[in-house]
Amino acid sequence: MNTLVCSCGDPHGVGPEVLLKSLAYCQPTGLLGRVVVAAPGGYLERLARDLRIELAWENVQILDLGDYPYPPPWGEISARAGETAARSLLEALNFCRTNGLRALVTPPVCKEALHSAGYRYPGQTELIGAQFEGGRPVMSFFTDRLKVILATTHLPLRDVPFRLDSANIVRCIELLGRALQRVGVEDPRLVLCGLNPHASEHGLFGDEERKILQPAVEAARAQGWRVDGPLPADTVFLRAWREEFDGVVALYHDQALIPVKLVAFEEAVNVTLGLPVLRTSPDHGTAFDLAGRGIADPTSMIAAVKWAFRLSRSAGDEV
Numbered sequence: 001m002n003t004l005v006c007s008c009g010d011p012h013g014v015g016p017e018v019l020l021k022s023l024a025y026c027q028p029t030g031l032l033g034r035v036v037v038a039a040p041g042g043y044l045e046r047l048a049r050d051l052r053i054e055l056a057w058e059n060v061q062i063l064d065l066g067d068y069p070y071p072p073p074w075g076e077i078s079a080r081a082g083e084t085a086a087r088s089l090l091e092a093l094n095f096c097r098t099n100g101l102r103a104l105v106t107p108p109v110c111k112e113a114l115h116s117a118g119y120r121y122p123g124q125t126e127l128i129g130a131q132f133e134g135g136r137p138v139m140s141f142f143t144d145r146l147k148v149i150l151a152t153t154h155l156p157l158r159d160v161p162f163r164l165d166s167a168n169i170v171r172c173i174e175l176l177g178r179a180l181q182r183v184g185v186e187d188p189r190l191v192l193c194g195l196n197p198h199a200s201e202h203g204l205f206g207d208e209e210r211k212i213l214q215p216a217v218e219a220a221r222a223q224g225w226r227v228d229g230p231l232p233a234d235t236v237f238l239r240a241w242r243e244e245f246d247g248v249v250a251l252y253h254d255q256a257l258i259p260v261k262l263v264a265f266e267e268a269v270n271v272t273l274g275l276p277v278l279r280t281s282p283d284h285g286t287a288f289d290l291a292g293r294g295i296a297d298p299t300s301m302i303a304a305v306k307w308a309f310r311l312s313r314s315a316g317d318e319v
Contacts, residue, residue: 002309004032005096007088008039009107012072012081013286014296016044019107020053021298022305027056031309035060038091040068040084051294063091074292082113089124093131096277103312104128105304106281110288122154125272128279138175138274141256141283142307143264146240147247148256149176149273160252161195161208169216169249170223175273176247177225183310188246191236192217192229195251199232266299269307278312280304 004023009015016039026032037044041064048055050071065087072081089106096104106124114121121127129137140149149172152163173190180188192213196206203210213230220227229236233250237259240248250256260268261283268283282300290296 002031002033003036003101004034004305004308005036005092005101005104006038007092007104007106008037008044008085009088010081010085010110010113010286011040011043011068012074012076012078012113013108013110013288013291015085015107015109015286016047017051017291017294017296018282018298018301019105020044020048020051020055021296022301023060024053024055025298025302026305027059031306033059036063036092036095037061038063038065038088038095040065043068043070043072046070063095065091071292075288077110077113077116077288079113079116079118082110082115082117082119085109086114086117086119086127089127090131093128093277102276102278103308104277104279105301105308106279107301108282108284108286110286124279124281125153125270128272128277129275132275136171136274137272138172140176140179140271140273141260141268142179142271142311143260143268143303145243146237146260146264146268147176147180148240148250148260149247150253150256151249151251153253155252157252157254161206164195164208164212164251166212166216166219169213170219171274172249173216173220173225173227174223176249179271179273179311180246185246187226189244190220190225190227190247190249191231191240191245192227192249193233193236193251193255194230195233197232197234199230266297267303268300269304271307271311278308280308280311 041062129135195208200206200209270281272279
């Protein structure tokens, strides 16, 4: 039986809504068996009732976080909401670890609310990574036609060149390659983006390609990975979209996210790799302007559920 473990996201945003909608969509397909959700139980049940969402509750186990006001102050950033979102995430992650489960699905949280509650991490990726000794989580994004991994994540752009490291880029190549193999791509064709315009034009616009990126490509090739680059980022994603490459290694947040959200905003899934537990999340935020109105689109959350099952199959110690 497939077991899905979920957190609830920020209770003032659309996370709980898209979670409930995705469960209602997936339950009749046979994809889901048992569902475990860390959430304020009364809040979740009343939200489902208000949205007229029909669930097979006998297959849903609630890790109850206690009472939470309902209806909440929709769209309001608050420390209490941030604390609930963080507790939900940590309870769900702990359930995965203690029960030997390999995948976790997380609705969106508000970073400002997390910070207000004392969880001063750039996002859920880093908060999850901090729960594993020596944990080094890596952010990636999966759609049917684009798979992208990020060598750096939430950094000021001016810091990116100083945080690039050949060994870390090789690890990103390996993680993306193994993930692709788990979903049926036996010999993935990978590509590394350049940092500078035109991938530096042989040093005319910077030397990061020569000093950091090319050595990473050569080291990954020596390990048997089929990887090109560094190539100009302004054409890499078009070529990947045309299926010349199976996966792209990007160097910073917007280099990856702009093309992904341009062509696949509703279906893209945030995937955390590099830890014993794999985590997926929809590629959108809390959408406070839509919260409480019952109109949030669950498409990306449904995709997060599906990718969690696909990517957690036959995983090793590090996924």
